[in-house]
Every structure is written in structure tokens, then in C-alpha cells.
Amino acid sequence: MVTVRFAPSPTGFLHLGSARTAIVNWIYARSQGGKFLLRIEDTDQVRSKDEFLEEILEDMKWLGLDWDGEPIYQSHRFDAYREKAEKLLAEGKAYKEGEAIIFKVAKGRTIDIDDQIHGKITFNTDDIKDQVMLKSDGSPAYNFCCVVDDADLAITHIIRGDDHISNTPKQILFYEALGAELPKFAHMPLMMGADGAKLSKRHGAVSVEEYKKDGFLPETLANYLMCLGWSPGEGVEKVTLAEAVKLFKLEDMSDTQARFDIKKLTWLNGEHIKDMDTGKLLDLLKKQVTDSGIEITDDAKFREIVEMYQVRLKTSPDFLELTDCFFKDEFDVEEKGKRKYLDVEGNKENLKIFADELEGLPDFTTDAIEFVCRDIADNRQLKASQIIHPTRMAISGKTRGAGLFEMMEVLGKEKTVERMRKAALA
RNA sequence: GGCCCCAUCGUCUAGCCCGGUCUAGGACGCUAGAUUCUCAUUCUAGUAACACGGGUUCGAAUCCCGUUGGGGCUACCA
Numbered sequence: 001m002v003t004v005r006f007a008p009s010p011t012g013f014l015h016l017g018s019a020r021t022a023i024v025n026w027i028y029a030r031s032q033g034g035k036f037l038l039r040i041e042d043t044d045q046v047r048s049k050d051e052f053l054e055e056i057l058e059d060m061k062w063l064g065l066d067w068d069g070e071p072i073y074q075s076h077r078f079d080a081y082r083e084k085a086e087k088l089l090a091e092g093k094a095y096k097e098g099e100a101i102i103f104k105v106a107k108g109r110t111i112d113i114d115d116q117i118h119g120k121i122t123f124n125t126d127d128i129k130d131q132v133m134l135k136s137d138g139s140p141a142y143n144f145c146c147v148v149d150d151a152d153l154a155i156t157h158i159i160r161g162d163d164h165i166s167n168t169p170k171q172i173l174f175y176e177a178l179g180a181e182l183p184k185f186a187h188m189p190l191m192m193g194a195d196g197a198k199l200s201k202r203h204g205a206v207s208v209e210e211y212k213k214d215g216f217l218p219e220t221l222a223n224y225l226m227c228l229g230w231s232p233g234e235g236v237e238k239v240t241l242a243e244a245v246k247l248f249k250l251e252d253m254s255d256t257q258a259r260f261d262i263k264k265l266t267w268l269n270g271e272h273i274k275d276m277d278t279g280k281l282l283d284l285l286k287k288q289v290t291d292s293g294i295e296i297t298d299d300a301k302f303r304e305i306v307e308m309y310q311v312r313l314k315t316s317p318d319f320l321e322l323t324d325c326f327f328k329d330e331f332d333v334e335e336k337g338k339r340k341y342l343d344v345e346g347n348k349e350n351l352k353i354f355a356d357e358l359e360g361l362p363d364f365t366t367d368a369i370e371f372v373c374r375d376i377a378d379n380r381q382l383k384a385s386q387i388i389h390p391t392r393m394a395i396s397g398k399t400r401g402a403g404l405f406e407m408m409e410v411l412g413k414e415k416t417v418e419r420m421r422k423a424a425l426a
Numbered sequence: 427g428g429c430c431c432c433a434u435c436g437u438c439u440a441g442c443c444c445g446g447u448c449u450a451g452g453a454c455g456c457u458a459g460a461u462u463c464u465c466a467u468u469c470u471a472g473u474a475a476c477a478c479g480g481g482u483u484c485g486a487a488u489c490c491c492g493u494u495g496g497g498g499c500u501a502c503c504a
Contacts (some may be wrong), residue, residue, distance in 0.1 A: 001443085008504095009503090009504050011503090011504075014431090041504060043503095043504075044503065044504070047503085047504090083456095097502090098502090099500055099502095102502085111457090115431095117433090118431070119443095121431080122430090123429075123490070124428075124429085126429095127428070127430090127500085128429090129500090132501085132502045133502095135502035136502060137502080139452065139502085140501070141501090141502065141503090141504095142501095143504095146504090161498090162430090162431060162432090162497080162498060162499095163497095163498055163499070164498095164499090165431065165499075165501080166429070166430060166431095166498075166499040166500070180460060184474085187431080188499095189431075189432070189497085190431095190497070190498070192496090194437080196496060196497080197496095197497085198497080199497085221456050226439095227438075227439085228438070228439095229438095229439095230439095231439055231440065231446085231452095233440090234439090234440055234441095234451075234452060235440095235452055235453080236452090236453095237438095237452090237453055237454085237488050251443095254439080255431075255432065256431095256432060256433070256434095256439095256442095257432065257433095257437090257496085257497065257498090259437060259438080260435090260437095260438095261437050261454070261455090263437080263454060263455060264437070264454045264455080266452080266454095267453090267454055267455085269455085270466090274467080286494065309466090311466060312465070312466045312467080313466090314466095322465090322466095337464095354440075355467070370463095371464090374429090383463090384463065385463050385464080386463095387463090388463040388464075389451075389463070389464065391463095392464065398464090398465085399464060399465075400464055400465035400466080401465065401466090402464095402466085403462090403463075403464090404463060404464080405463085408490050417442080418479065
């Protein structure tokens with residue numbers, strides 16, 4: 001049975017690159033009907049923190065990744081590592097240096113990796129130094145405990161970043177010494193920043209947590225990350241994890257490194273928001289609005305607002321920015337728009353006339369409001385837009401937004417008229 | 427420095443393994459236009475790439491070698 005693992009080190013937040021590795025492993029396991037294990041590489045007792053681990057697990061769940069069984073902690077397996085190290089020592093395959101146990105690397109030999117993504121990669125042991133298995137403090141060295149664990153867990157496929165390619169021959173040496181069966185290796189090219197350098201803090205946000213905070217959907221992030229180095233097919237940009245499980249083939253993965261492009265991520269997020277069930281989006285936005293200290297008093301109206309703006313959102317925080325005029329009277333006012341539409345001779349008078357007409361309107365509906373507006377425009381020989389733009393500015397403080405008449409209906413007669421009059425007098 | 431990976435539009439990619447159908451396809455971005463009360467959406471059009479040099483071949487983006495360029499590793503970190 002195919003068994004893969006994701007092995008994060010809880011010494012920091014979940015990095016986008018790690019998230020991509022986790023996603024690909026998960027997709028592969030599910031596509032093969034195999035197991036996806038989680039191993040916590042917490043041998044560094046000083047740098048490993050529970051908070052990081054909790055956050056990593058939470059982020060994985062958020063992304064839609066579930067794992068099989070309980071996580072395995074390397075910190076609980078020090079005895080196993082010592083036992084294996086001492087066995088190799090007893091067999092004469094290693095030597096001691098102080099308290100450390102070091103593996104002897106035989107020189108002059110070639111090691112081939114049959115990489116599932118890159119093809120054949122050849123190393124010579126002349127380039128490999130003797131390898132520490134147990135450090136002086138008794139803790140295991142990475143390459144050694146990694147192999148002991150992967151062998152014990154019967155991992156069949158190791159899918160990880162290209163940065164591990166040069167670790168692979170060292171690990172193969174351990175597999176051989178331990179008499180363990182070799183897994184298949186697949187190294188995926190690293191994800192780079194916009195400038196082609198390794199994706200790091202100086203490129204901006206690099207943790208899953210930050211993108212979550214910035215209003216990206218988990219579906220978007222998973223979609224984007226899995227498509228760096230893999231294509232679901234010609235013409236397909238939007239994919240879910242479930243769809244990927246059906247389409248994914250390890251050999252289809254590219255061996256070329258890719259750059260992270262925030263613009264495409266943002267576009268993709270807009271696509272996911274557009275296609276999202278409005279009810280789901282509503283719940284998400286409701287939480288955001290509420291968290292910002294605004295109380296939602298009319299659920300039906302809130303839904304209408306969400307419907308009006310769903311197509312206009314790229315990320316969820318865009319929502320409040322675009323719709324603050326519906327929730328508070330002290331909304332932001334665009335200075336440029338004010339000068340262009342309100343500080344203009346005649347526009348204020350039109351606003352006043354429009355407001356007066358609206359006040360007497362019995363049913364304050366989109367259609368009725370539009371009729372009044374166009375009627376005034378006709379009578380005064382104006383283009384409707386000459387009234388529309390100043391009015392949008394007056395009631396929302398913005399030059400952009402949903403259809404004006406719908407906005408007015410949702411805002412309600414009282415506030416609409418009040419804001420128009422206020423703008424007319426200012 | 428040594429070892430290793432990689433090289434198609436600015437970016438993500440299809441094609442490459444099994445050379446001809448590729449005057450290289452799609453997407454993001456950008457530009458223009460249509461629709462609309464603005465924005466967004468939607469639609470249409472445009473922009474732009476096989477890194478370079480040698481081979482092999484009737485024929486190369488596709489195969490081979492070299493150069494250049496990018497990246498990774500080179501810890502008693504993981």
C-alpha cells in the first residue's frame with residue numbers, strides 16, 4: 001500500500017513551500033488509496049514549540065488536509081534511534097567520536113537515485129563525508145532518524161523538495177546499512193519568490209497563516225500551490241483537492257522550479273469567491289464584519305449586500321472596504337471623487353431635486369428609484385449618469401460600487417435622502 | 427570552490443519521454459474595444475517565449491554535447 005508522510009518541524013509557522021509539499025503528498029496518497037502520515041520532527045528540543053505545532057495542524061485542517069492515524073513524534077523515539085545506531089556501531093559500520101556515533105561512508109562508489117520526477121540522479125560517495133547518526137548530546141541527526149522512521153513506518157514514497165536531493169544518497173546509505181527496503185523518491189522543484197530567489201520573509205508573507213489573515217480562501221491556496229509544478233489539464237485553472245485526486249499523476253509533475261505569483265493567486269481567489277455558495281460566503285463575511293466591531297441588525301439586507309458585492313471581491317477584506325457605507329454613517333469619502341462629482345455647479349441642485357422626489361416615493365424600490373432618476377434627467381435635459389455619479393458619491397463616498405439604485409434600496413429611503421441632502425448642502 | 431537540479435511569453439504552464447500535425451496552445455498580468463450608471467463581472471482583440479552555440483537528422487522546442495544563466499546542498503539545523 002502506498003504510504004507517504006509529511007514531516008514538518010515545529011520550529012516555525014507553516015511555510016507556503018511546506019504547505020505545497022503537504023498538499024502534493026496528500027493528493028498522491030488519496031489518489032492511490034494510500035495512507036498520508038504525519039511525522040513531527042521535533043528533535044530540536046530548544047527550537048520546537050507547541051504553539052507552532054498547534055498552528056501547523058490547524059493550518060493543515062484549514063487547507064482541507066487530513067492525515068491517517070495519530071502524528072508520530074520523533075522526540076518520543078530517541079531509544080529507537082540509539083538502538084539502531086548502536087547496532088551499526090556493533091557491526092563495525094560506525095565509530096564513536098566522543099559520545100557521538102558516526103557512520104563510516106565507503107569511498108569510491110556510485111549511488112543512483114531513480115527519482116520519480118527528475119529521473120536518474122547519480123552521486124559518488126567520494127563527495128560524501130562520514131555521517132553523524134547520534135550527536136554528542138544523544139539526540140539523532142536528521143538524515144539518520146529520518147531513515148529509521150521512514151523504514152519503521154514503511155513509507156513507500158518520499159515526496160519532498162529539491163533541497164533534499166543531496167540528502168538522498170546519504171539516506172540511501174543508511175537504508176542499506178540497516179537492511180531496510182528503499183522507498184521511491186520524488187523531488188519537487190522549489191517554489192521561488194517573484195525575483196527568483198528562495199521564497200523567504202523578505203518577499204513578504206510566506207506562511208499559510210498570513211494568507212489566511214489576508215483573506216485568501218483555503219480552496220484558493222490549495223488550488224494555487226498544487227498547480228505550481230503540476231497542471232490539471234489544458235484550459236483548467238480552477239481545481240479542488242477532490243478533483244486533483246482524480247487527475248494527479250506523480251510523473252506529470254514538472255522538474256522546473258516555479259515562482260510564486262501573488263497576482264495570479266489574487267485572481268484565483270476572486271474566481272473562488274465568485275463561485276462560492278453565497279450562504280457560505282455570507283457566514284465568512286459576517287464573522288469578519290462582526291469582528292470589526294460592527295453589529296449586523298438586518299440579516300436580509302446583509303445578504304443583499306453580499307450578493308451585490310460577491311462578484312467584486314478579490315479577497316474577503318475587500319468587502320468592508322467596499323461596503324462600509326452600508327454599516328456606518330462615518331464612511332470613507334474619496335477626495336478625488338468628491339471634487340469631480342460633488343464640487344460641481346449644478347450637481348448639488350440635481351441632488352436636492354432627486355432627494356425631494358425620492359422623499360415622496362411610496363415604494364422605495366430599485367425600479368421605482370431608477371424611474372424617478374431617469375425622469376428627472378429627461379426633464380432637465382441631462383444624461384442619467386450626470387445624476388447617478390454624484391448620487392453614488394453622496395450616499396457611499398465612493399466612485400465605484402454596485403448598481404446605484406440597488407445600493408439605494410438597500411440603504412433605505414431615510415438614510416439615502418439624508419445623505420443626499422447633506423451632500424447637497426455641503 | 428566541490429557536488430547536484432533546472433532552462434518555452436514578464437509570471438504559471440501545454441507540447442518534450444514516443445522528432446514532422448508548433449507560422450508554439452492556454453491562464454495571470456498588461457493594452458485596446460464592446461456591454462453597463464461607475465467599479466467589478468462578461469465578451470472580443472492585441473501583447474509576448476522555445477537562453478546561446480555546436481552536433482545528430484531529410485526535418486529539433488522536442489535527442490546529444492558544450493557555454494551561459496538561475497537554483498539547491500556542502501552543520502553534531504531540520
